[in-house]
Amino acid sequence: MSRSAFASLRDEVLAANLRIPAAGLATLTWGNVSGVDREAGVFVIKPSGVPYDRLRAEHLVVVALDDGRVVEGELRPSTDTETHRSLYRAFPSIGGVTHTHSPHAVAFAQARRPIPVLGTTHADTFDGPVPVTEPLSAEQCAADYEFNTGQVIVELLEGDDERARTVPAALVAHHGPFTWGADADGSLEHAVICEAVAEMALHTLSLGAARPPQHLLDRHFTRKHGAGAYYGNPGAV
Numbered sequence: 423m424s425r426s427a428f429a430s431l432r433d434e435v436l437a438a439n440l441r442i443p444a445a446g447l448a449t450l451t452w453g454n455v456s457g458v459d460r461e462a463g464v465f466v467i468k469p470s471g472v473p474y475d476r477l478r479a480e481h482l483v484v485v486a487l488d489d490g491r492v493v494e495g496e497l498r499p500s501t502d503t504e505t506h507r508s509l510y511r512a513f514p515s516i517g518g519v520t521h522t523h524s525p526h527a528v529a530f531a532q533a534r535r536p537i538p539v540l541g542t543t544h545a546d547t548f549d550g551p552v553p554v555t556e557p558l559s560a561e562q563c564a565a566d567y568e569f570n571t572g573q574v575i576v577e578l579l580e581g582d583d584e585r586a587r588t589v590p591a592a593l594v595a596h597h598g599p600f601t602w603g604a605d606a607d608g609s610l611e612h613a614v615i616c617e618a619v620a621e622m623a624l625h626t627l628s629l630g631a632a633r634p635p636q637h638l639l640d641r642h643f644t645r646k647h648g649a650g651a652y653y654g655n656p657g658a659v
């Protein structure tokens with residue numbers, strides 16, 4: 423079989439997908455990671471329903487950014503492919519997207535609560551609360567459900583690429599977290615951190631969270647993303 427023109431991107435995306443179960447972010451085949459090649463106008467994503475322990479680079483699917491057609495690959499692309507595509511099209515700075523059903527982040531998504539900034543662990547990665555979308559409308563569910571799952575994130579961030587860069591995560595109401603980054607592995611790292619800070623926040627809130635001083639958060643926000651990072655409200659505590 424001739425080597426794919428996207429072999430190195432396939433390898434990168436495969437490695438990131440295999441980190442989902444390794445990091446305990448998924449049950450069964452839940453979740454998916456993709457990586458984009460903007461010059462070629464494609465992204466590579468996990469196939470749908472393939473158990474992670476059987477996933478190989480040749481199983482990954484190459485999808486066109488402009489219209490979502492399969493450019494290369496035998497298997498059906500992930501059910502969330504159109505969500506990934508809508509995020510790539512809206513935010514030019516992102517190079518990789520991860521979606522999981524990690525339990526603590528899903529708990530906030532199902533409660534329709536943002537993950538609040540309660541300490542420096544969160545502030546080191548996210549320059550504000552991890553926001554939560556509105557639920558999809560009946561119309562959005564009826565047509566282009568998967569693309570609209572991405573569109574509610576785009577609307578939440580007002581299509582602002584800078585906000586997407588400084589808070590590289592969002593919770594889709596009653597569904598789960600989507601994270602993104604400079605590449606596939608960067609988006610996966612943000613998924614790991616999103617789940618970790620969600621678990622910490624849940625425990626902190628159960629103990630009776632105290633609002634962190636803004637000067638403490640600013641030091642971590644500024645250190646991570648530079649002056650003028652999106653501060654936002656530390657989130658309801």
Ligand SMILES: O=C(CO)[C@@H](O)[C@H](O)COP(=O)(O)O
Binds near residue numbers: 468472500522
């Ligand atoms: O969010 C969903 C389904 O609602 C997905 O994350 C599935 O849990 C995994 O789907 P595939 O990537 O295997 O198609």
